[in-house]
Amino acid sequence: MRAPPAVELINVEKRFGDTVAVHPTDLVIEQGEFFSLLGPSGCGKTTTLRMIAGFEQPTTGRILMTGQDVTGLPTHRRESNMVFQNYALFPHLSVFENVAFGLRVRRFDKKIIEGRVEATLAAVRLLGLAKRKPSQLSGGQQQRVALARALTLNPSVLLLDEPLGALDQKLRKEMQLELKRLQREVGITFIYVTHDQEEALTMSDRIAVMNGGRMLQVDDGATLYDRPSTRFVADFIGTSNFLTGRVTESAGDTTVIEVPFVGAVTATGLGPVAVGGDVTLMIRPERLRFGAPAPGDNSARGRVEDVVFVGNDILYLVAVDQTITLTVRGRNLGAEARTGISRGEDHQVSWPSDATTVVGA
């Protein structure tokens, strides 16, 4: 028999007075998954997390944890633990006592507490700092204490609310990889809230992109990036070129869209699309390249308006028409390669048909 999902939301809705924070949502998070809730601020991701934690109760719907209905249960009776945005450490307690807090609540034997706290501190690489107070630690260390405190109880689900938000960029990257490592080691389901798409892509097995209280798409990172289902998702994750046109042909795997000033554009790998409808197409800038199309590929002609040097990459802005500008992302392969395309020149831009995705009307 398959293990029950770590967390299951069934038609969960949350209202605060007249405003709907989370529209009715169904979601299944499997055991051992690293799952992220991604979206701009106010999209309902934190509210969703707080409902799973038990800090908020859904207005309607049910929440299951490892198959058990936990709807209505308060926080301290759920098998999940949370890592808070600003750590929320107990300032009057030492690192050891912070981590031991949950074990003390449960009146564990002193020996067991010592063993478990030390093991957890070792897992987050904080051994030797046990006697310090939180105020004597750096931001990164405080973050690890918060993590250790939530992990000592061996929760079946760990909830993380933008835990790296207060750290600087470099430390964030380090902690991202470390969190991923930790999650693999302990095998606990992680539910991670973030507004940083790169962070979500780096760590997650699957990501739910949220906006306006709705889950727009739930998929793995590659699918979200390559095949976003809506324009919002395409825009939120990575950068995109958008074209609008009308579907003229749709047979099996192949769809042809007539785009003004560009011509017929072929898209493959999509489901059936209604012929005659207006659609928006999305192409990632790095899938575009200069030169004639290979057989079956798409192409457009335009004038290079600008060349932007961004370090590892170079961005070329190609105006196909007054209303259509395509961004082409090329690797920076050295001074020689950079001289190829200059501002003001006319060039042909081409891209494969499977790099074209329909992101809605």
Add this chain to the structure above:
Amino acid sequence: MTRGLLRWYYLLLLLLLYLPLGMLLLFSINEGTSLSFPLRGVTFDWYRSMFDNGQLLGAVGNSALVASGAATAATILGTCASLAITRFDFRGKGVFLLAALLPLVVPFIILGVSLLILFSALGVSRSLWTVAAGHTVVALPFAMLVMMARLVGFPRSVEEAARDLGASYFYTLRRVIVPMVAPAMLAAWLVAFTVSVDEFVIASFTVGRDPTLPVYIFGQLRFANRFPQVVALSTLTMLVSIGLVVLAERLRRSGPGEAKAA
């Protein structure tokens, strides 16, 4: 121009506030027994004689007892009330807050009379207990103002973290909230203590045979030859009160728990 004017205004204000206190200090070390210039010479006899006065020391003891009791009761009640107001929503919250803070604006003489009526109606004979009860009422709003200010700034997520780790509300209160707000509670206690030590009107209505310090001082005003001693006593009381308030303010401002976001 405006700045200069403001400065003079401020100096005048300070003078009006502190001149009487300065006079008190001055006459407490004046050799003469009448409160008039010219001064006769410096002496500490008045201070010394205080310690030979058994009645006076008894009044100091009574005041300390009453103030400790009232401050403890006001701090505990004030902390509970502040928790209720800052953490929970309930019907009649506004009325509750208003009722608790009302002693700040009700004239003490009215409070004193009503307490007197209440105690005699209940058949409670007047003693230090009745004074302490009255002082608890007037010290409560001060304790509450200190505690509410602290609890409003108290990070909610710390409480949630404790709950999330399995702690009941009372466990969280005992092991997290109270230790974190302990400095503020001590500040509230000191403020309440000062309020009680200095209070005369309510004490004079509710006191029994054992006088508190202000009641004793007032009683001594009839005897001209003891007057300088009363002045010395008042000076000491004032200095202790100022010291306590300064200490309370320090405590209120320090204290851990302003969770530092790194």
